[in-house]
Amino acid sequence: MDTPDSENPAEEIATETAPEEKKICMETVSRILDSFPSRSRRYMIPMLSKIQEEFRYLPEDVIKFVMKELNITRAEIYGVISFYHQFRVTEPGKYIYKLCYGTACFVKGAPIIAEKLKEKYHIGQGETDETKLFTLEFASCLGNCGAAPMAIIGEDTYGTIDPEKTIEIANNYSL
């Protein structure tokens, strides 16, 4: 949705399924906005969180819709989105690879894990690999230093990772 295609409305209409999909997606957003006491900017942050839970990121069209509904400008909504790291404006991979980069994990080899991931998937911090399998995020601390180095992939938690087995673990996941 954030591809250059969306900038060209003509092309969007050209593909037959697109308008139908768009309608469904806006209905969901509308429902989310209506679950709040009013469509007011004071609820912007929880609204965006709920929308992201639904879509896993904030698609451009949805941002435009929210801007219009809450009567806020593009600069303002992006100001909020860029303030909070958990808001994403690009489609993430199927699994979010949260690698702990806290002190303990760092010392125990988090950088090596990151390096291995870079080698295999060509992704750095905040990046998504080409197949859209993983999005790599560095966490400041995941709160389990006893099990350093650790990572959370999707919903699964991994502790005391042997950095050499990074790829083995990653191979458990596929599209």
Place this chain on the structure above:
Amino acid sequence: MSTVVKKTINFTLNGESISAPEGTVILDAAKRKGVFITNLCSSPKLKPFAACRTCMVETVVDGKKELVYSCTHPVSEGMAVRTDTEETDRYNKACLEMLLVEHPLDCPICDKSGVCPLQDNTDALSLYNGRFEIQRRNEPSIKTNPIIEFYLNRCIMCGMCVRICDETQGVQALDYHKRGYKITIGTANEEPLDCEFCGQCITICPTGALMDLTSEARGLASMFTNTETTCNFCSWGCTFKLETKKGQLVRIEGDETFDVGINEGNLCAKGRFGHGIVQNENRIQTPLMNVGGEFKEIGWDEALQTIAERITATVNRSGPASLAAIGGETLTNEENYLLQKLFREVIGSNQVTNLNHLRAPYINAFQQKCFEGGIVSKPITELEEADVVLLFNTDIPSEYPVAGNSIRKGAIYTGTDILIANPRNVEFRHESRTEVRMTYKPESDAAVANRISRILIDNNLINTAQAKQVLPNYDAFVQSLGKYTSQYTEEVTGVSDASLIQAAERLGRNADRFILIGNDIIETGQGEAILSALLNLSLLLQHGGEGSVNIYPPREHCNSQGVNDMGMVPETLPGYRLQEMNQQNLVADLWTNCSQGAIKMLFIAGEDPCRSSSQASKVKAALQTVPFLVVQDMYMTETTRMADIILPTCSYAEKEGTFTNMTRHVQRVTPAVLPEGQARPDFDIFGDLAQALGKPFTHTSIREVQKEIEQVALSYKGTFPGKKSAQWIPTESGIKPEFALVEENAAEAPPQDYPLKLITNNHMFHIGSYSHYAKALVDIGPDCVAEISNEDSQAMNINSGDRIRIQSETDFLEVPVAVTDRTPPGVVYVPKNWVDVPVNKLRNGHQGLIPVRINKQE
């Protein structure tokens, strides 16, 4: 009410007892007493913010000492404030020191150098050696838009640009992005800036992080020569500084000095970036004479001699009344005064007019009726204290952008109610809690105003008995309102009666009311009826309500008001003194009289009627027929090409005098650069012509002519400005309050094949066609784009970006189109400023909005 009296608070500042109104923050109170407190993020135009943390002061209240930020902390009774203790200095210094760790000290190439608050504060705190290692940022500057450069290394995150964009301009194109040490100012997603390009952010930026890309000079603003003058675009009349360097006009800046001008340093895109029209190679360099269709350069002596001989010959052959003149809406008062004097006294012809008057002679009458009815209207500087503002058929961000700034300020600090009546759904973002939208059907303006009047009377929102006592034709007026029942009005205008009742209630309260009218009303062909309806509404409020009513006639150009004040109209002498007409009024129907040979010689001072007139082909026929045509202008236009002699004139930046804005403020025009080529001020040309005709004027300097004007136009007495502008007040007012009873013309049924109405006015970045000579304005507003509604676009399968053909009964044109929410169904909007999109040709004499049809071009 804006008239709430605030309590006075007594307190001490550095030991001295002073007082200030309740709610004043310490910083402002100190500033008024001339005590400087270091600060970087405070402006009297903006809400307190406390971003920079460098304005700490010590306060003692009831023996309790506290350190507070003076930009957000209001004064309280008995408070003892100290601004210069060792402790406060230490804190303020520490904060500033942190800023200087990152701030590049590239002062010699910085646009703000010398006028930089960061420099001033650093010096005030004697902060010469920081304790920290310098870690300067070195990011490339961002130049993704044609006008404003972002050099964020200098940014100190004070947020002034973000706040002025939001609070004053209502655009909010800028905001803080990211956070922590990565925080930055900018646009959403680092996209190119796309906004109203008012440039407010450049003026307010304290450090030169935002710079004017149109300026050719970089660095050391303090070395530029500043000339304070008045803008020459719209009729709002903003004061600004022309900044010159070595004889070149390099930049225009707002002047935020307290109480200078009417605009508090606010400017719009046209005013700030339109300086390209001054020093431009396309200007006419020498007088030109039309020799068999080709223009030949001639000297001034020859030109003036030829004109003088021709004038004498024409007077002798056909009498003085066969010479006519069109005054200039962008000429100064003094120049227009001399032109009418040249015609009335030297030549003996009363055939003087101006294009605004020619099209809408009822505007001057409206102004007189306001005065007679006792509505004098306050200085426009009080707009920011208005309780209610009615914006009638005016698209504020395009037409009077700086008025919008004052209204937004009022909305924040006075709680102004905003009423918007417009056939288009125009954008106007503000922070007022009350906005009443009356989006009416095109050409039903008068019905809206009349219905509001009727509601005021029917619902007893005003004291009708009191109004009846003052206004003799009250009953006749009430009778004329008979047909404006809620049902009829709703049918005609499409506005719900509830909205109109809400508007009437807001207007009826005890309030200071301001009514701003757009020039669009002239285009509807119902201008007279609309102005009368608004006049009647104002009279009702003035005499039946409490508070004040302020209503100003719509004017388009910088001196559209002054040209009328100076008597460039056949009916009245300078100062609207009535005169005995001993000549037939030939200029009332000037173009016909030119074509039919009654006018033998025509003088046009700085106007281009071929383009701007609503009767293009009639004008062309007239100019072709008239035996001798003299045109004074800065640039070649369609009109100059038809002239026999063209005289090159000076721009506003090269001449002296005054402009009078639409709210009657007489404001100074000061020369900043030398004239281009051999161009001369119109003032000198008229003086020399009088001399060549053997009857030289007795007064030849600007000051002497101003004195003369003060004597003949009594209302101008004492208004000629020194530094500050003054509003002229009519010598008599309230002498004959009376409703104007003008019937609306029955709306013509639209011709069958032309179902849409065309609305046209000035684009946000252009006015007339001369703004196109400013490169910067063309860069931000390059293309003429028509606008249509969503409904019409779907019905006709037209998308944004398509080209459409707009066909009227007489002509057609082709433009790209955009589908917008601004445009209601049944309306096509086209800005009128592009030479290659001559919208006026579609009109060609038609009164009222032009019926058109559109087709998609493949």
